[in-house]
Amino acid sequence: MKKEFLYNGIADNIASKIHSGVLKSGERLPSVRNLSGLHGISINTAKRVFLELESRSLIQAKPQSGYFVSSVPQLPLPTTSQPVPFIINREPEKLMNDIYATMGRQDLTMLSIGIPSGNLLPLAKLKKEIVTATRTLQCGGTEYEPLQGNLKLRRMVAARSLTWAGNLKEDDIITTNGCMHALALCLMALTKPGNTLALESPCYPGILQLAVSLGLHVIEVATHPIYGIDMDALTALLPRIDVCLLVPNFNTPLGYCMPETHKETITKLLAQHNIPLIEDDTYGDLHFGSERPKCCKSFDTEGNVLWCGSVSKTLAPGYRVGWVAAGKYHEQLLKLKLVHSLSSAAIINEAVGNFLMTGRYENHLRRLRKTLEINYQNYITIIASDFPKGTKVSRPQGGLAIWIELPGNIDTQVLYNYALKKGISISPGRIFTLQDQFHNCIRLSIGLPWTDQLKLDLKQIGKLAKTL
Template structure:
């Protein structure tokens, strides 16, 4: 098995080198799977693995019934963002004021919403969801008025467990607890494994919602340097593990940087937290929104000790307002259930029924295929727009899925000031300071590209790029 892994990666690297050297250019067709099999004299499965690897890294793309081609995203002109060195003496500067300011714009429909991680209305199966609610009311004798089991809707837990093929049967319906979205799952997980004053390791930059949860619970966020491709620095993490109570990471299509932590790094991460007996709260909210050929595994797949608390939902992929999420708490299941009794008793039944039906009849998979295609097309569009309209020294992430783009601008730029200029022109974005507790990332921003791509969106990015250039 190990030899096969090395071989397919070697073939993938060979093709990548040809792309980087311009031997294979944008739009070039690469050999078919069967032609490549003969060319490299390997098994068909090895070539498929190599192409999946290249596809997951957005270097090549499959065109239905037409083969594989070099993807536009392979032709990068801009550098990747820097890895920030976290200074212990760096003064804390809560981003709450900035978070409140940005969230205050959520309801303004006249503004181009680059700021918040919410998919556009045209990305969601609204009509089918509405029919699902009607059917759920008809099928229920109680009309959805009675309590669900505290652990959550049995049908939904069953369908989630059956649907999570990526976990290869390691999750059953008894392992799951239904929650009010992913953040509710993360909040409960933090409550279950920490006490006030404890330290929690987070990526840096870190999703501001995680920072808020840590602050509300009276915990300490310990930011760990994070690479825009490989994820959290495991050597740096190892140094802080003895002094913390938990880790909270987004390993699949990270928010805000978009990276997909390599499988070997996930395995090493799970081995590390197991060695130190430190729980890992895994936010896998974006795991289904991959650009490659298959869904990446969560860290939970490699967990044998029950230390990984896997959190996910349909909030980013299908129905943000339904607030249907779940957690596989491992050895902390009973604590999570007791907390849920104290907080909400149960979750709304009708929405759980609708999501369960979507999973059972394959509607969710069908929706996800269309959603991912739109996301990838938008990613190519926004990457091109950044290259065309922003300064040449702009550094930009290379997401493998999800819908977040992280930009690092010239050090002379303050994105908080830039936000005010953009707001006057009826657009917004998430300034970098929202994603840290320290005085850093002031020249960074996060952009959401899960929206209908229109001439206005294109023009707004052009205006934003001009504002950046004028600020230098």
């Protein structure tokens, strides 16, 4: 049996005992050595079991004491999505416009926008890097960059790919104006109006809007809240698919991390059918576990995966710094970048490249990841005590979002309007699909500093939900 199957199987067994209440909150688990002996596995494999359970927020390590069942309440998981297996492109345009019209308002608690608060970002250090970039770049950064992008930034992105077995080189990378720009270039290079794009369901609204704007037919695929896209459902749809776009690492809104075995299987399956895979990895650095997860690109031997990323969710949303490693489609994307943007912002890209090179980025990520994980645990505690009975909640293993499935009679578009009157902005589930589903779901951002006011606002959402 492969090592991945082995440790995941043991982890799933322990997880099921936690979910069923056999193992209760605060109880101590066997030591790494005991688990190794009990299952006849190596010490390293036993450690992987605990790392996997930690990444699911089911257990926590206590220094010098061992591993314990997490004290975070274990609420039921949201239902596996069941979108219809045919194309229905009904964009909730008005609702989307209403939500994004509130972006930037200082009088609202912005639980609807999935970015980290500026209070969680290293603003002073970034400002210094901007000043340094204006001094070191030729002509103060006023000239165009090379078409492929800032060399330092590309080199650092390639170097960081070693953390997820990417083995990229600087010449593999093309810089873009954020991850959405990278995704847009990929879709424009690979599709024409009328082509069919397969996506997870629920899916980030920006991706849905982009696909509709390009005249693509969208097929939403059934998706599990822990394991991601349903492999059998995707396989059955392959004859109808022209391109597939996935967010395997900490997808928003569900926050799951697709198992490595699934990533490898999907990568090889799509390559066999000559279906390009666009991989949005913009959340990959926000893992709650100790290890950065691999990407589908890690298993790409055909150049069939177009790997996209950015610092928009980790460092500086407004800087619009992104990139793509487009594999065998590299030249097609370069030509499109020439037409659509020519050059990225030289000063900004140089500053971000410097920040990554100094090691400050990794230090920042460690603090941010810990904050987001603690926020998730705080949110769960409030939801368990103050939301309607029967509420189901995702168990993000990283990222910036939590997905809440309220009892079926609650319309979250109505909840959105009520909450807005109380100074709170949330994201109704309907914006994460083009189909008639998720009306009783909401996504909340966990990227805000934890304060007494945020705690009260979460309680207010639960109170309003109960009235519906």
